Amino acid sequence: DVLVTVGSLATSAMLAYEGTRALPLVFSMVLYPAASGFLGRPGRQVTGASLDVSPDRQFQTLRTLLPQARRVGVLYSDAETGGVVRAAEPDARRYGFEIVPASVDNPAAALAALGELMDRVDAIWTVADSHVFTANTTSPLLLSTLRHRVPLFGLSFAQVRSGALVALAPDYAAVGRQTAEIAAKVVAGKPADSLPVATPDQVGLALNLRTAALLGVAVPPSLEASALEVVR
Secondary structure: OOEEEEOHHHHHHHHHOHHHOOOOEEEEEEOOOOOOOOOOOOOOOEEEEEOOOOHHHHHHHHHHHOOOOOEEEEEEOHHHHHHHHHHHHHHHHHOOOEEEEEEOOOHHHHHHHHHHHHOOOOEEEOOOOOOOOOOOOHHHHHHHHHHOOOOEEEOOHHHHHOOOOEEEEEOHHHHHHHHHHHHHHHHOOOOHHHOOOEOOOOEEEEEEHHHHHHHOOOOOHHHHHHOOEEEO
């Protein structure tokens, strides 16, 4: 009655497979479903539960940590996450930030682009972009921000353990529950495309207090107390 996919690769494969065209599709554990081209396909009933933590929540957290910051840089590929960066600009402005974008075409260019970007901004915000973050580039990028003493809003708790100042990450079990709730509604007769894509309703915060001390960032006690993970 309904096809559930887990992850972007599975979702992309099933949307490309004509044998599933008649089935409503509910995806789970997907980043940026609109930018990935999963939504609005003619003749396809598609919705699901994404991993996207809202930019509003991210910039609210960044403002709490960095009350004086104004310019926030971001590395991205225009082809992959340009739409995500542009869509985040109103949320950034709401919290008094100006996004300073730097587009790269391949991971080999990311480190040099970051070096130029850090001279012009107060902090770095990140988006999950395969043209920037790879197994070979992530550690050098994190180390570069520490050397330049520029706060980095990371993508994951793992990045916080490696030196990023802060990250917000979804509770994956909760995303699974949201996926099941959506699938149940589709099985009960709701058209999939009439159901909005769910964003994580449970999000955890990670903080690196060692990085905060290096950067001279005063972490509010209330924010520290709310963190799911703290690196000391």
